[in-house]
Amino acid sequence: MLKIFTGLAFAAFTLTTAALADDTKRRELGAHAHGQGTLDIAVEGNTIQMELVAPGVDIVGFEHEAATMEQTALVEKAKAKLTDVLALFKLPAAANCEANAANVETRDDEHQSGAKDDHDHDHESEAAKPSHGHAEFHATWTISCKAPESLTGLETAYFENFSGAQLLNVNVTTSKGQTQAQMTRDKPRLDLAGVM
Structure with a gap:
């Protein structure tokens, strides 16, 4: 019995150590890969919560x-596009959905930006400083649908709007469970039949 317990403890320790090493390696390499974003979708009742995280270079x-x-104008234009969730992610008309809330900001390893600065300091000298972080866009949306049972799919204009984007890793959570999928330039449609 002791041999079995010792073997199980060693296996658990080995797996934990490998997972920690993998997590450290991921942090050292950066939290994202260029061309790849993550889209999380949670559906509860008539409400859809969506969250997108994408590398700045993609957007x-x-x-x-x-x-x-010029770069500031590009960021503001991208934020405006990301704010209009139902233009970016098209839901079936039969679901009768409307956007309730949207929040779009940029983040980097050091701090978050996107909220307005109320204090006075020299922006020119800050802009001249090199950034060693990996800036990314972070968007969250809340959508309500009168007929959520009609959410049989999702089509995106994300790749048309952002030339650096190649892939979205999608995680969907509903009352029926969780599923993962990918959307790409060649496959911009996500089938939700059976998930809802």
Whole structure:
């Protein structure tokens, strides 16, 4: 009995150590891969919560904090596109959905930006500082649907709007369980039949 317990404890320790090493390696390499974003979708009753995390380079072509007026304009334009969730992610008309809330911001390893700065300091010198982080866009949306049972699919214009984006890893959670899928430029449609 002791041999079995010792063997199980060693196996658990080995798996835990491997998982921690993998997590450390992932943090050292950065939290994302260029061209790949993550879309989480949770459906509860008539409410859909969606969250998108995508590398800045996928959305605007660079990963650092905007340093020029042109880059700032690109970021603002991207935020406007990301705010309009039902133009970006098309749900079946029969589901009768409307967007209730949207929040879009940029984040990097050091701090979050996206909220307005109320304090006064030299933005020029900050913009000139190199950023070693990996900036990413983070968007969250709340959508309500009058007929959620009609959510049989989702089609995206994400790849049309953001030229650097190649892949979305999608995680869907409903009352029936969880499922994972991928959306790509060649396959911009997600089948939700059987998931709802």
